[in-house]
Amino acid sequence: MLDAKKLYQSLNLIGSLSLALTIPWIVFKVCRAICLKRNYNALLTKVVVITGASSGLGEALAHEFYKQGCQVVLCARRRQELERVRSDLLQTHPTVPTLPPIINPLDLSDINALPGHVEKILSITGKIDILINNGGVSHRGTVVSTQPDVDIKIMLVNYFGAVALTKAVLPSMIKNKSGHVVFVSSIQGLVALPERSAYCASKHALQAFSDSLRAEVASYNVSVTVVSPGYVKTELSINALTSSGSPHGKMDANTESGYLPEYVATEIGRAVVQKKKEIVICTLLPKIAIFLRKYLPSVYFSVMVKRAKKAQLH
Numbered sequence: 001m002l003d004a005k006k007l008y009q010s011l012n013l014i015g016s017l018s019l020a021l022t023i024p025w026i027v028f029k030v031c032r033a034i035c036l037k038r039n040y041n042a043l044l045t046k047v048v049v050i051t052g053a054s055s056g057l058g059e060a061l062a063h064e065f066y067k068q069g070c071q072v073v074l075c076a077r078r079r080q081e082l083e084r085v086r087s088d089l090l091q092t093h094p095t096v097p098t099l100p101p102i103i104n105p106l107d108l109s110d111i112n113a114l115p116g117h118v119e120k121i122l123s124i125t126g127k128i129d130i131l132i133n134n135g136g137v138s139h140r141g142t143v144v145s146t147q148p149d150v151d152i153k154i155m156l157v158n159y160f161g162a163v164a165l166t167k168a169v170l171p172s173m174i175k176n177k178s179g180h181v182v183f184v185s186s187i188q189g190l191v192a193l194p195e196r197s198a199y200c201a202s203k204h205a206l207q208a209f210s211d212s213l214r215a216e217v218a219s220y221n222v223s224v225t226v227v228s229p230g231y232v233k234t235e236l237s238i239n240a241l242t243s244s245g246s247p248h249g250k251m252d253a254n255t256e257s258g259y260l261p262e263y264v265a266t267e268i269g270r271a272v273v274q275k276k277k278e279i280v281i282c283t284l285l286p287k288i289a290i291f292l293r294k295y296l297p298s299v300y301f302s303v304m305v306k307r308a309k310k311a312q313l314h
């Protein structure tokens with residue numbers, strides 16, 4: 001009997017304790033949901049320029065921001081694909097109360113032409129609230145076999161293109177004391193893999209550039225977000241450049257089994273409304289890799305040696 005009473009008392013205690021924890025937790029969740037909703041409302045009528053909007057993650061980002069009521073400006077080289085994305089947007093979200101999407105074909109490696117593109121966009125929309133530097137190209141090949149031209153090309157698109165476009169957009173944001181620049185980096189911007197030297201270097205460079213920029217523009221109320229996703233199921237591995245500069249042409253298993261681009265785009269949308277400085281979207285294994293590289297680098301290096309050896313066997 002006594003035992004039963006004790007049991008009853010302790011159950012009671014656990015019950016009140018968990019209630020005491022649950023109620024604040026629920027309140028917190030509800031408040032956060034309300035805040036998030038309010039933040040999403042702030043996206044209405046914002047002009048969002050997205051590079052690499054003709055496929056993969058950029059296309060999913062176009063849907064995400066258009067759906068939230070933004071006017072999206074779609075940039076990439078292939079005009080036809082941009083037109084396809086524009087008509088998909090109009091058909092998929094017929095009730096969205098916003099201005100129709102705009103397409104602006106451009107080549108990120110044509111650095112000197114980028115300010116002209118920004119001027120043209122500004123002359124149509126009057127402003128750019130959010131710039132998403134997403135366009136990019138990957139790499140397959142060893143350092144020794146890769147033509148320097150390929151290194152330059154990848155750096156030009158992934159790094160200098162994003163840098164030049166950002167420089168062209170920033171003056172209007174600084175003038176208006178508001179704006180947001182997003183850089184789509186990668187887990188490979190945090191840890192480098194063998195046979196991806198050019199890609200990893202370009203993404204590491206973006207991370208450093210973003211951290212410098214964030215500090216400089218904070219006083220102008222301009223936000224900077226760096227996004228580091230793990231594998232995403234897109235055309236990235238098919239379009240990756242090999243050591244000779246030709247397209248890899250293959251869907252890699254890791255890419256095939258990666259996140260859906262729609263999922264990553266939703267995460268990026270949330271990071272933008274919450275003005276997060278950086279987000280890492282990945283599974284446990286890459287998280288361990290990032291930890292090892294930072295705190296146990298020798299372990300990371302030896303794992304990478306094994307990985308390089310395995311790749312050489314193929």
Ligand SMILES: NC(=O)c1ccc[n+]([C@@H]2O[C@H](COP(=O)([O-])OP(=O)(O)OC[C@H]3O[C@@H](n4cnc5c(N)ncnc54)[C@H](OP(=O)(O)O)[C@@H]3O)[C@@H](O)[C@H]2O)c1
Binds near residue numbers: 057075136230
């Ligand atoms: N897929 C992944 O596993 C993964 C993981 C982490 C990060 N990311 C990053 O996500 C971003 C988007 O890639 P994705 O995965 O969606 O691959 P994707 O399907 O190959 O898309 C790449 C986009 O970049 C554009 N692009 C390439 N070269 C360009 C150039 N010179 N000028 C303008 N646009 C150019 C392409 O459009 P055009 O060909 O029409 O120019 C395309 O829209 C990249 O920055 C990539 O590094 C991808």
Ligand SMILES: *[C@@H]1O[C@H](CO)[C@@H](O)[C@H](O)[C@H]1NC(C)=O
Binds near residue numbers: 128177
């Ligand atoms: C100026 O900033 C406000 C937010 O503070 C934004 O809503 C508006 O679109 C921006 N206008 C221009 C011209 O950049």
Ligand SMILES: *[C@@H]1O[C@H](CO)[C@@H](O)[C@H](O)[C@H]1NC(C)=O
Binds near residue numbers: 177178179221
């Ligand atoms: C900063 O920018 C946001 C929009 O990005 C705007 O809502 C806010 O009013 C701006 N704050 C100041 C102090 O200008």
